[in-house]
Amino acid sequence: xxxxxxxxxxxxxxxxxxxxxxxxxxxxxGSMRLLGKRVLLTGGGSxxxxxxxxxxxxxxxxxxxxxxxxxxxxxxxxxxxAGAAGRIVPRRVDxxxxxxxxxxxxxxxxxxxxxxxxxxxxAGINVPARSLAECSVADxxxxxxxxxxxxxxxxxxxxxxxxxxxxxxxxxxxxIAGRTATKLAGAAYCASKFGAxxxxxxxxxxxxxxxxxxxxxxxxxxATELLDKRASPPPPATRARMLQPEDVAAAAVMIAALPPRxxxxxxxxxxxxxxxxxxxxxx
Numbered sequence: 001x002x003x004x005x006x007x008x009x010x011x012x013x014x015x016x017x018x019x020x021x022x023x024x025x026x027x028x029x030g031s032m033r034l035l036g037k038r039v040l041l042t043g044g045g046s047x048x049x050x051x052x053x054x055x056x057x058x059x060x061x062x063x064x065x066x067x068x069x070x071x072x073x074x075x076x077x078x079x080x081x082a083g084a085a086g087r088i089v090p091r092r093v094d095x096x097x098x099x100x101x102x103x104x105x106x107x108x109x110x111x112x113x114x115x116x117x118x119x120x121x122x123a124g125i126n127v128p129a130r131s132l133a134e135c136s137v138a139d140x141x142x143x144x145x146x147x148x149x150x151x152x153x154x155x156x157x158x159x160x161x162x163x164x165x166x167x168x169x170x171x172x173x174x175x176i177a178g179r180t181a182t183k184l185a186g187a188a189y190c191a192s193k194f195g196a197x198x199x200x201x202x203x204x205x206x207x208x209x210x211x212x213x214x215x216x217x218x219x220x221x222x223a224t225e226l227l228d229k230r231a232s233p234p235p236p237a238t239r240a241r242m243l244q245p246e247d248v249a250a251a252a253v254m255i256a257a258l259p260p261r262x263x264x265x266x267x268x269x270x271x272x273x274x275x276x277x278x279x280x281x282x283x
Contacts, residue, residue: 033257035060038112040105042095042154043123044088045072047224048173051245052120052252054079057087059253064108066093067123095123095150098157105157115165118256119158121151121196122173126229130186140188147192148199155203159212166211167260171252172200176220176268184230197266204265213263215255219248220270243271 039056043049044065053065053076065088067073073090080088089111093104108116124147127139151172162168177185178193185193197216204214221227223239234242251269258264 032060033253037061037117037256038108038115039063039118039120039256040066040108040112040116040154040158041120041122042066042093042104042150043173044076044090045069046076047226048219048222048245048248049122050076050079051249052122052173053088054084055246055249055253056256057084059257061087061118061256062112063088064091064104064111065089066091066095066104066108068092068094095153096145098153101150101153102157105154109161115161116158116168118169118171119154120171120173120252121154123147123150124173124175124193124226126186126189126226128229128231130189130231131183132187135186135188143188144192144195147189148195151196152199155199159203159207162212163207163210168212169256170200170203170212170214171255172196172214172216173248173252174200174216174218176218176270178216179218179268201265204263208263211260213260215264216266217248217251217255218266218268219243219251220268221273222248222271238273241272243269247271 034056037056037060039061041049041053041056041063044053045067049065049067053063056063057080065073065076067090070090070092077088077090091104091107094100105116125143127135127143129135129139155170158168158170174196175185175193177190178197181190197218200214200216203212207214221242223242223244227233227239248269251267255264255267
């Protein structure tokens with residue numbers, strides 16, 4: 001067992017023995033609303049995922065972050081404030097591969113002390129050639145394999161333990177482009193995000209009797225590295241009017257802090273650029 005896993009196990013045991021979030025004293029890094037929560041997050045090495053990982057750790061959660069690039073995951077950990085040090089552990093994963101996704105769930109289950117309370121499916125990609133006239137079969141497969149199939153692989157791997165426990169929260173970070181198709185988002189991205197939203201809806205319908213809640217968190221434009229995949233990346237002034245990763249992270253924390261009786265099937269969050277365009281997400 002590596003040192004990082006041992007540190008997270010120690011932290012998880014400490015959090016589990018601590019007072020519940022509602023009665024805990026706010027720490028230096030947050031209000032500790034998620035004290036004791038055991039969280040698994042994909043796509044934790046950049047953008048929205050990095051923002052969510054840091055926000056959850058600041059609120060007292062123990063977090064395992066997965067991603068394809070370990071160096072990027074380490075950069076997320078390097079941004080932790082001293083008061084939240086050690087609350088995040090990285091693990092390489094390719095969620096397009098069901099075996100890799102299952103291995104991540106197994107690792108996180110052990111590292112977090114025997115269970116995952118919150119699964120956050122955040123990993124997502126897009127490609128520069130997005131129109132049907134340009135999109136290759138390889139690019140289509142690549143986008144759908146991560147954005148849709150990868151989300152399924154993670155959910156499929158974590159559901160058995162949540163069913164057995166009779167409790168669990170799944171947050172799918174999808175997109176407004178999964179509710180309204182746009183040319184700028186592209187066919188593959190829109191199709192994959194529509195599918196991810198439908199998958200989340202179905203898991204919520206089928207698993208609510210087992211105490212499992214699912215929220216599709218659908219942001220509009222977010223100022224992340226994904227914007228650089230556009231044919232014409234937006235300038236800094238435009239990006240400043242968009243949602244920032246910390247805004248989406250705040251919404252995810254709010255969802256995770258709700259009591260089990262409260263269920264938010266869909267949460268839509270937009271920045272100024274989305275509103276300025278009449279509510280249509282120009283991805």
